[in-house]
Amino acid sequence: xxxxxxxxxxxxxxxxxxxxxxxxxxxxxxxxxxxxxxxxxxxxxxxxxxxxxxxxxxxxxxxxxxxxxxxxxxxxxxxxxxxxxxxxxxxxxxxxxxxxxxxxxxxxxxxxxxxxxxxxxxxxxxxxxxxxxxxxxxxxxxxxxxxxxxxxxxxxxxxxx
Amino acid sequence: xxxxxxxxxxxxxxxxxxxxxxxxxxxxxxxxxxxxxxxxxxxxxxxxxxxxxxxxxxxxxxxxxxxxxxxxxxxxxxxxxxxxxxxxxxxxxxxxxxxxxxxxxxxxxxxxxxxxxxxxxxxxxxxxxxxxxxxxxxxxxxxxxxxxxxxxxxxxxxxxxxxxxxxxxxxxxxxxxxxxxxxxxxxxxxxxxxxxxxxxxxxxxxxxxxxxxxxxxxxxxxxxxxxxxxxxxxxxxxxxxxxxxxxxxxxxxxxxxxxxxxxxxxxxxxxxxxxxxxxxxxxxxxxxxxxxxxxxxxxxxxxxxxxxxxxxxxxxxxxxxxxxxxxxxxxxxxxxxxxxxxxxxxxxxxxxxxxxxxxxxxxxxxxxxxxxxxxxxxxxxxxxxxxxxxxxxxxxxxxxxxxxxxxxxxxxxxxxxxxxxxxxxxxxxxxxxxxxxxxxxxxxxxxxxxxxxxxxxxxxxxxxxxxxxxxxxxxxxxxxxxxxxxxxxxxxxxxxxxxxxxxxxxxxxxxxxxxxxxxxxxxxxxxxxxxxxxxxxxxxxxxxxxxxxxxxxxxxxxxxxxxxxxxxxxxxxxxxxxxxxxxxxxxxxxxxxxxxxxxxxxxxxxxxxxxxxxxxxxxxxxxxxxxxxxxxxxxxxxxxxxxxxxxxxxxxxxxxxxxxxxxxxxxxxxxxxxxxxxxxxxxxxxxxxxxxxxxxxxxxxxxxxxxxxxxxxxxxxxxxxxxxxxxxxxxxxxxxxxxxxxxxxxxxxxxxxxxxxxxxxxxxxxxxxxxxxxxxxxxxxxxx
Numbered sequence: 001x002x003x004x005x006x007x008x009x010x011x012x013x014x015x016x017x018x019x020x021x022x023x024x025x026x027x028x029x030x031x032x033x034x035x036x037x038x039x040x041x042x043x044x045x046x047x048x049x050x051x052x053x054x055x056x057x058x059x060x061x062x063x064x065x066x067x068x069x070x071x072x073x074x075x076x077x078x079x080x081x082x083x084x085x086x087x088x089x090x091x092x093x094x095x096x097x098x099x100x101x102x103x104x105x106x107x108x109x110x111x112x113x114x115x116x117x118x119x120x121x122x123x124x125x126x127x128x129x130x131x132x133x134x135x136x137x138x139x140x141x142x143x144x145x146x147x148x149x150x151x152x153x154x155x156x157x158x159x160x161x
Numbered sequence: 162x163x164x165x166x167x168x169x170x171x172x173x174x175x176x177x178x179x180x181x182x183x184x185x186x187x188x189x190x191x192x193x194x195x196x197x198x199x200x201x202x203x204x205x206x207x208x209x210x211x212x213x214x215x216x217x218x219x220x221x222x223x224x225x226x227x228x229x230x231x232x233x234x235x236x237x238x239x240x241x242x243x244x245x246x247x248x249x250x251x252x253x254x255x256x257x258x259x260x261x262x263x264x265x266x267x268x269x270x271x272x273x274x275x276x277x278x279x280x281x282x283x284x285x286x287x288x289x290x291x292x293x294x295x296x297x298x299x300x301x302x303x304x305x306x307x308x309x310x311x312x313x314x315x316x317x318x319x320x321x322x323x324x325x326x327x328x329x330x331x332x333x334x335x336x337x338x339x340x341x342x343x344x345x346x347x348x349x350x351x352x353x354x355x356x357x358x359x360x361x362x363x364x365x366x367x368x369x370x371x372x373x374x375x376x377x378x379x380x381x382x383x384x385x386x387x388x389x390x391x392x393x394x395x396x397x398x399x400x401x402x403x404x405x406x407x408x409x410x411x412x413x414x415x416x417x418x419x420x421x422x423x424x425x426x427x428x429x430x431x432x433x434x435x436x437x438x439x440x441x442x443x444x445x446x447x448x449x450x451x452x453x454x455x456x457x458x459x460x461x462x463x464x465x466x467x468x469x470x471x472x473x474x475x476x477x478x479x480x481x482x483x484x485x486x487x488x489x490x491x492x493x494x495x496x497x498x499x500x501x502x503x504x505x506x507x508x509x510x511x512x513x514x515x516x517x518x519x520x521x522x523x524x525x526x527x528x529x530x531x532x533x534x535x536x537x538x539x540x541x542x543x544x545x546x547x548x549x550x551x552x553x554x555x556x557x558x559x560x561x562x563x564x565x566x567x568x569x570x571x572x573x574x575x576x577x578x579x580x581x582x583x584x585x586x587x588x589x590x591x592x593x594x595x596x597x598x599x600x601x602x603x604x605x606x607x608x609x610x611x612x613x614x615x616x617x618x619x620x621x622x623x624x625x626x627x628x629x630x631x632x633x634x635x636x637x638x639x640x641x642x643x644x645x646x647x648x649x650x651x652x653x654x655x656x657x658x659x660x661x662x663x664x665x666x667x668x669x670x671x672x673x674x675x676x677x678x679x680x681x682x683x684x685x686x687x688x689x690x691x692x693x694x695x696x697x698x699x700x701x702x703x704x705x706x707x708x709x710x711x712x713x714x715x716x717x718x719x720x721x722x723x724x725x726x727x728x729x730x731x732x733x734x735x736x737x738x739x740x741x742x743x744x745x746x747x748x749x750x751x752x753x754x755x756x757x758x759x760x761x762x763x764x765x766x767x768x769x770x771x772x773x774x775x776x777x778x779x780x781x782x783x784x785x786x787x788x789x790x791x792x793x794x795x796x797x798x799x800x801x802x803x804x805x806x807x808x809x810x811x812x813x814x815x816x817x818x819x820x821x822x823x824x825x826x827x828x829x830x831x832x833x834x835x836x837x838x839x840x841x842x843x844x845x846x847x848x849x850x851x852x853x854x855x856x857x858x859x860x861x862x863x864x865x866x867x868x869x870x871x872x873x874x875x876x877x878x879x880x881x882x883x884x885x886x887x888x889x890x891x892x893x894x895x896x897x898x899x900x901x902x903x904x905x906x907x908x909x910x911x912x913x914x915x916x917x918x919x920x921x922x923x924x925x926x927x928x929x930x931x932x933x934x935x936x937x938x939x940x941x942x943x944x945x
Binding site for chain 2: 018020034035036040041044047074078079089092093094096099100102103104105108123124127128130131133134135136137138139140141142143144
């Protein structure tokens, strides 16, 4: 067992982990941050995406020990300081960008990372960036639309509802 | 001006707040004090004799509490099948046993052999590797037609063959149908495969069993679309626990698409083991396990023939289908290729004679059961593909051929035993031509050709039977359950309302949409109404969510219960205002005496019900809570017309979807935003089936597509924005809301639209799903 320490959603967090403990396990099991989900075992689905030092990372593909000393942000840390939804979160609600909600934390984390890198992405850039996030409910229509709206683009012409 | 509340409005979903902030409560988020973890050792061969399972070394591994094998379930029931199909000779289907853990034989890769329960998940997995298995591998049967040959290895030794049933429908129509083919001016024949799919809700299945020694009660937390059904099946048939000692909770569930309807071995195991060990037992599926243990979908091999007269009127349809059941009968598996498939073969068309033959076959593969659409996509795919092929053979416009044969008079009794109450197929096709800009297609085709690309247009219609189902009818057809739904409307003293429903929401937005209905009826704010679902301890018996039934059946139960509430509340209001209850009207959250300015507020009436100081106690009881069970009198029949435009790169075989349009008639719409979302998702899954997804076994029964590395799930870059419309409305005539259901339409209507477009682009009569670049390239080289 090794001790790891990191900053998670602005707060110091530490714990004893096995060498094989994944970051996503540490977040879910040690810190009880269950908003980060596990949807596969081959690093494909993206339900576990978090930010590590500002970059989108699949938390199932990183050992907890590798995140020692890092700044980690999860879906629980995405709302504004006053508790209101962030621009991306609000856009997902406004445009019905989620149904069952299971992929949603990863989608929000990826979308936020995309907009930090590229504040005004095209539809094609959004679709390409989401290559590592699978959603089975929405057919992606409203996810892409929500991200365009979060970037401040006019989405009124895309489709009714 | 769109409405901002009530029926027809699109309020933002209230469930989104928890899902967007990471505070949802999915089953894997539940951890109980003293919880143990189970790992299932699964067969890695498709078919084998289980000579010995030696757990001696494994049992001594660190943290291991107990290892269970099939022998531990000797006195326990097997997993039941909920539907008995009768074959064309009047005999019941062959129905093999389905043990919780394998007994004597393993029958598919993934069949659970042993269950290791340990203090940690890792310890359970480590110990499972130390179990010594002696399995004598047997020849496997994978191909359905090979499985039916004389001398083929038998999946179940106790059965006479691998044939589950040979079903003919409608048997009395067979001779006349054959005669019509003899007299046809033209016959179009198509052989096709409806590819095997894995449902893949993003949340893998999870089960947590708990047992309370002080009350002798078991609780199962599970990823289910229908917790009451699981309680019934597991309690009555597997473990012998009466309902009052068994609670099943399905909290937030991360998608279902059918595969979370069924009762699974892991659920029964965790409940059983928790009782044995007196500690909670948790199982969380990995995605790899999901591929080999979640029931799969589709997997039909079909020959369809369409007969036409000299004027291109459809005169008869004849089909022969082989339907894969897999190694065991999953909960509703027998009903999918029969009553959910044969009854839909009329589609949107006047075809006087139809005969459907289905042979259901056991193979050494994962069980196959309902997946989004369940039988109806298979029916639609055959019919809409053969019509397109006929149009091309005859040199007629495929839309004109459809229009010419549309059913236009309703109600319409089909030759396959159902009666469509309403529909307007001309209107949805007109709407489709408009929203898909079909008149602009030729210009777009030329533009694609100028870039060196091939462009194709595919159009099709669909009909489905939703709102399942009338209990007395399905009982005659072999269902071992009723298919009503229940609702309890509990009005609290301060006027807020809790609605307990047997429907389950796992993405459909019930918590937002259902209050819109009740708010409309009572004229109160939606925020006063909360939907409670997913817990057998909270609501009355319910049948759950599948078959686009939640609003049509569950919503109807809510309407009936709310009507009872209104009737009683009127009596209270009448008493408070010293009026006759016949004169009371409900409007804007108040009870008015008709023709006067007298009124009493909703909250005053509800308070009086619970503080009955001034109350007609001699006539009615205190309190304001009502329950209704609604059993539909017919199915509902949503319909629509879809169009797809594809572009093909002839050098690589890569296909891109340039436009996709859907014009649906869902009857009345409660929440247009949610309806559009359901259609988007269905189209995404249908495109997945047609373009990308296919579950593949090799000849030995090894699952070649066992993870997201091998099974191609649709990604955002595989699909376009969709144009959807549901402004064509013919309300359902037999339920109080006039609704039909929208959950499966997209998945039913989109595969034939895509393949019709692709065959148009390629100039071929058929191409198999999924249309991978290799298949497309081969088709272009004439190598198919």
